[in-house]
Amino acid sequence: MKSISTQVVIVGAGPSGLLLGALLHKAGIDHIIVERQSGDYVLGRIRAGVLEQGTADLLDAAGVGERMHKEGLKHDAFALFFKGEFHRINFANRQGGKHMVVYGQTEVTHDLMDHRTAHGLQTIYEAGDSVAVHDFVSNHPRVTFTKDGEAHEIKARFIAGCDGFHGVCRASVPKGAIQNFEKVYPFGWLGVLADTPPVYHEVTYSNTERGFALSSLRSMTRSRYYIQCGMNEKVENWSDDRFWAEFKTRIDPDAAKRLVTGPSLEKSIAPLRSFVAEPMRFGSMFLAGDAAHIVPPTGAKGLNLAAGDVNVLSQAIVEYFQEQSNAGIEHYSARCLRRVWNAERFSWWFTSLMHKFPDTEGQNFGFQQKMQEAELDYLVHSEAALQSITENYVGLQH
Ligand code: APR
Ligand code: PHB
Numbered sequence: 001m002k003s004i005s006t007q008v009v010i011v012g013a014g015p016s017g018l019l020l021g022a023l024l025h026k027a028g029i030d031h032i033i034v035e036r037q038s039g040d041y042v043l044g045r046i047r048a049g050v051l052e053q054g055t056a057d058l059l060d061a062a063g064v065g066e067r068m069h070k071e072g073l074k075h076d077a078f079a080l081f082f083k084g085e086f087h088r089i090n091f092a093n094r095q096g097g098k099h100m101v102v103y104g105q106t107e108v109t110h111d112l113m114d115h116r117t118a119h120g121l122q123t124i125y126e127a128g129d130s131v132a133v134h135d136f137v138s139n140h141p142r143v144t145f146t147k148d149g150e151a152h153e154i155k156a157r158f159i160a161g162c163d164g165f166h167g168v169c170r171a172s173v174p175k176g177a178i179q180n181f182e183k184v185y186p187f188g189w190l191g192v193l194a195d196t197p198p199v200y201h202e203v204t205y206s207n208t209e210r211g212f213a214l215s216s217l218r219s220m221t222r223s224r225y226y227i228q229c230g231m232n233e234k235v236e237n238w239s240d241d242r243f244w245a246e247f248k249t250r251i252d253p254d255a256a257k258r259l260v261t262g263p264s265l266e267k268s269i270a271p272l273r274s275f276v277a278e279p280m281r282f283g284s285m286f287l288a289g290d291a292a293h294i295v296p297p298t299g300a301k302g303l304n305l306a307a308g309d310v311n312v313l314s315q316a317i318v319e320y321f322q323e324q325s326n327a328g329i330e331h332y333s334a335r336c337l338r339r340v341w342n343a344e345r346f347s348w349w350f351t352s353l354m355h356k357f358p359d360t361e362g363q364n365f366g367f368q369q370k371m372q373e374a375e376l377d378y379l380v381h382s383e384a385a386l387q388s389i390t391e392n393y394v395g396l397q398h
Contacts, residue, residue: 001144001151006030008317009143009156011131011169013042013123015105016289016306017162018112022062023314025121029321032154033123034131034143036163039113046193046266049104049218050075050203050300052395055307056101064111072103073219078393079204080380083373086252087380088202091390098394102203104218105303124152133159133172136285158317159285162310165275167291173282185272185296185351186358187211190229192243193266198223199251199259205298206250207372209365211356213250214298226297228355233269240264272296274348276340279333280309286332288313293340295347298354304395305343309336339396346392 013035076092130146161169198217212228248256275294289306316328
């Protein structure tokens with residue numbers, strides 16, 4: 001077996017692992033990333049694209065913010081459409097000038113990968129299903145994997161489990177040492193990416209009697225749209241024409257008239273889930289990002305939560321190596337979980353407010369729809385409620 005040593009082994013080269021790597025490198029801490037898939041596979045996954053200002057600032061601090069500043073779209077408002085009316089909600093005015101940056105997760109991943117190449121940082125791709133974590137209750141954890149028929153071992157002081165919801169790190173923790181909290185929603189999101197000018201120039205969430213829709217964008221020539229669909233729907237049953245026809249019924253009629261349709265570049269269905277694992281640290285192994293928690297995408301908190309985790313984790317690891325202090329490491333889990341549960345609550349609430357739920361629990365659809373409309377009406381007419389939604393939307397704390 002080939003054996004090498006480093007300070008931190010990062011499992012997973014998604015946004016969490018890559019950003020953690022960039023932050024550790026900046027602080028002069030050695031690390032290696034081990035990723036199951038190829039780089040192209042990782043880049044092929046289309047995910048959300050709205051960065052909180054705290055996330056954008058962190059990308060800057062990591063030295064990877066240049067293209068985001070050039071190509072990202074700075075937003076100061078989002079919109080809600082319900083009961084046939086469109087309501088623009090300015091968050092920057094209400095939240096001390098805080099902006100959001102519309103910049104696809106694919107682009108963030110691209111920039112982080114380029115940064116690794118430019119700085120000669122080691123990423124082992126295509127490690128496959130062989131990746132395993134060992135001895136993480138001790139101070140001498142190890143990661144092993146087989147690549148091209150050869151067995152490898154990486155010894156380190158810490159393991160960062162940045163390997164997503166289906167990763168190996170959380171799965172390796174003994175059942176009695178971890179508690180999972182979960183809610184699965186009874187619908188999915190069917191998403192389409194198209195090279196068409198976006199119908200709205202700001203992210204717009206629709207609540208209609210036919211269900212939820214979201215109009216988002218990646219640039220002024222690329223749209224990202226979603227509609228709520230049944231949880232067992234098959235993407236093959238959704239031709240582009242069928243998608244556009246349904247989408248048009250869920251946006252305001254003037255927008256539907258000016259909507260430019262076109263062939264989809266990508267079309268997929270994602271399930272909606274709320275999930276948190278507690279704690280987020282097991283001895284010398286930490287969980288960060290989707291490995292520890294999932295939010296439903298309403299409100300686009302997933303990537304921002306991941307960035308928050310790796311920010312706290314990189315500081316804790318730097319403190320350990322540079323100041324010989326365990327304090328950051330000891331507090332990592334509790335510090336993250338407070339922010340995580342706040343975002344879980346917001347994402348769950350926003351999801352519950354905007355979607356049509358098939359499970360009506362003793363109420364009919366009409367009653368549920370009226371309750372949602374009453375809450376939305378209150379929301380857009382009460383300054384107190386607007387303060388609350390915008391405070392959560394821009395991100396409670398980092
Ligand atoms: N060994 C090595 N790598 C693994 C393993 C494994 N056993 N299992 C999974 N991985 C890799 C995946 O292939 C993926 O590239 O870990 C990576 C995890 O990436 P993400 O799932 O993107 O999770 P994360 O980096 O935490 O990103 C959080 O990005 O993916 C979105 O919705 C997510 O917005 C959220 C944010
Ligand atoms: C997206 O652009 O993909 C997006 C935007 C806002 C959301 C979710 C996803 O709440």
